Amino acid sequence: TGTIFFKTKLCSRFRAGTCPYITNCNFAHGMEELRKPPPGWEDFVNPPVVADGGGNAAKLRPCKRFFAEGVCPYGERCIFSHEDPAVKPAATTAISNASTAKPLNWKTRLCNKWETTGSCPFGDKCHFAHGIAGKK
Template identity: 30%
Template sequence: NNPYYKTRMCQAFQQGLCQKGAYCNYAHGPDEMPPAPRRYKTELCKHFMEGKCGYGEHCSYAHSMEEIQQHAAANVASSPFQMQQSNTLTGQSLLQPQSSITPSVSLLESVRTDGSTRRNASGHGHHHKGKKLRTDSNAPAAVKICLDDL
């Protein structure tokens, strides 16, 4: 049970050199890859903003607001339903209706405002160590979770 099984394209296969066939741990086509996580490209890469992201085009964080908007539009278009969850603390929506798909970076930051911390259980993320979560008892349940885990 390799958690990374078929999560990347096989470089040898792309060059016509892979001899492992069905036994290869790497994907031989996009149809073998798992679906991208819903948090992909939903927040800015702090390393890129500091000028030192080593992941380049393979980074799972956005390197511009335009990139966030492009992926938000793709996610909304492929979503089987629309969800409008009001954030009573900020008056903003957690997921905007299809006509307004510009994500709010301030909303992403407003979810992490007190002293509690949480690390993503999947071990993903070079950004998420020590993220702050809101634990205000008046906040709706959807606001209490880290948006990175959606």
């Protein structure tokens, strides 16, 4: 969620004259740099959850980042669903299969990070292809 809030708050260190990041700071250094958060930012901060009666909170909304980028930095800890809403899970599906299942769009597009820098911090776990040969 860090990049969606890029320069949406004033840098307290800059105001004090002590920001060590200068031009690389994620916070705004003055009103002219201040930006509005993108539409839907609230979904990243306050997702809706409902109790299923057993005390567990159900993940109701799909993870926008997972479906847009193919990866989610929060993984299993994400409060949004990484399941395709068009596919209803079978009641008999083993829990172990859920952790190894790949999304429908697995490696169908090239990884932007790999294309621009030649490397990707997610390595083999990246949901995007690293080169044409890795594309499905």
